Amino acid sequence: MKCRIDDGRSACRRCSRTGVQCIFVPRANAASWNLDLAVLASSELRINSEAQQHINNAVLRRLKRLEDHLGLADIDELFLAGACHTSSGPENEPVEDPALKTLSFSIQALKACCSSSTNPEIWADSLVLRLWSMFHETMLGLHFLPSKQTFSSPTPVMLAAMLYCSSLRGAAVDSALAPDYFSVLCNAIAQLCIPSSDIGLHPSDPKAAEEWGFQTVLGIILAALLREGMSKETGVWISIAYRLILEHCPPNMEASSLEWQRLLSGLQIVDLEHASIHLSCPVIPIVAPFPGLRMNPQDQIYRLSRMMHTGLTHFTGRGLPTIWSGVSGEVTANTDSSHSFSGVDAAVIRDWARQLDDWLVEFGARTDEPEAERKLAFRQYVLHRVLVLSIYLPARGSDLLSDTTPKEQHELLLSARAAVKLQLVDESIWANFDLVIITWAALIVIQGVEGGVGEPDDLENVTAHLLKLRQVPGHNFNIHGNLATRLEQRVQALHTPVMGGATTVETDSDFDPTWFIFNQTSLQSGLDMLSYNGQTWA
Secondary structure (H helix, E strand, O other): OOOOOOOOOOOOHHHHHHOOOOOOOOHHHHHHHHHHHHHHHHHHHHHHHHHHHHHHHHHHHHHHHHHHHHOOOOOOHHHHHHHHOOOOOHHHOOOOOHHHHHHHHHHHHHHHHOOOOOOHHHHOHHHHHHHHHHHHHHOOOEOOEOOOOOOOOOOHHHHHHHHHHHHHOOOHHHHOOHHHHHHHHHHHHHHOOOOOOOOOOOOOOHHHHHHHHHHHHHHHHHHHHHHOOOOOOHHHHHHHHHHHHHHHOOOOOOOOOOOHHHHHHHHHHHHHHHHHHHOOOOOOOOOOOOHHHOOOOOOHHHHHHHHHHHHHHHHOOOOOOOHHHHHHOOOOOOOOOHHHOOHHHHHHHHHHHHHHHHHHHHHHOOOOOOHHHHHHHHHHHHHHHHHHHHHHHHHHOOOOOOOOOOHHHHHHHHHHHHHHHHHHHOOOOOOHHHHHHHHHHHHHHHHHHHOOOOOOOHHHHHHHHHHHHHOOOOOOOOHHHHHHHHHHHHHHOOOOOOHHHOOOOOOHHHOOHHHOOOOOOHHHHHHHHOOOOOOOOO
């Protein structure tokens, strides 16, 4: 008779009756005992696995805190998820937007170079795609690249510039992320100077390398246009872009080649505008080293660039107050520099003014050109006229920030009034250079009002310009907010010299014509040439 152990007993019935120890375990019951042992082992393994997973997560969290403390780049969360969890099958993989695949390399390169303090929300797929699409839909045309440019696979620097531009000019929810995108953009441009960096690595194929160079330079130009005035490091960016042009522009360009000549022209414009605001020496030479990059000497942009390059180079390094220092309020007064104003200086500045007058006659009076082109030419004339006078008067010893308006500043005051009115009738003004010069002109107009030589609509025009600056969202970070804050402070501190808010209109005896350097009919003839949609300048 075989031993059989019942449920709840420790021995079989026979051994229990005889009082002996039961040492026989029936073979038929072995399966159930092994099954119980297997369940117990499986439970222990599951508990150990959960404990190990908890330990792994704790280690990763501690590693993340160490990385943040040391300023290291974030570990890709998707990579961590893939290392800790195995995929259950291709049916569980997320469906990726086809457009996102073309941006993936640039996105990963930018994420790797950005600071750990950067907001991770800026890399959300939906946000990146929306800002990328918004750039192509809403970006205003560049005058040196009139044909619309599209970028399905932008380089890292180009993508960073696109995201920063769209966020800066987007809605309030987008502009709140502009500082993070700007940080990414700065890091991307800096990576171009680091050997073997992913962002600075260009393709080995010559055609692909040319496209990479073109896009990267265009991204730097776009970044410089958005940061003119606000970032003095723009000059360093321009130097990097110029070097990239010399490296990637093909020596023998064909009809199928990229628009390198226009690209260099755009970079030169940014260079001259940056040098004008900060009164520094231009970086880009006026004559390109490659024949294929040289512009027609009679080209409108080339003619304007040449006279600016000559004038700025001559007056750089004199210690004169800059337009940006006046706009930002970094200086309060100008020291007398009349002793250093030589006959050569007078000849250079008067030749600059004469060439600018001739330029307006040649390019602003063409009846065969569309009115928009003539408006653009007149706008450039007025803004550069303010620039030239802002260099000439301090160089000759006139203090532009004096408590009273000297008689020799009459020509500057007329030019400043015209510049402020430009913003009222020309909706296409958006560039930093234009806004900086117009705001500087508004400060000069306020100075004239306070000095007793204002006109009845001066403050009204200045206030209209201030309201336009305040209309731009995210103004606490972009140049609109900086300019608006400075102008608002000056308006609030204004003390009109006549009771009741009226101002005194200047007469012929209130200015000194011996200081004039421009043709006195040029400004009025330019106003008469353009209707500006029927609006009057009087």
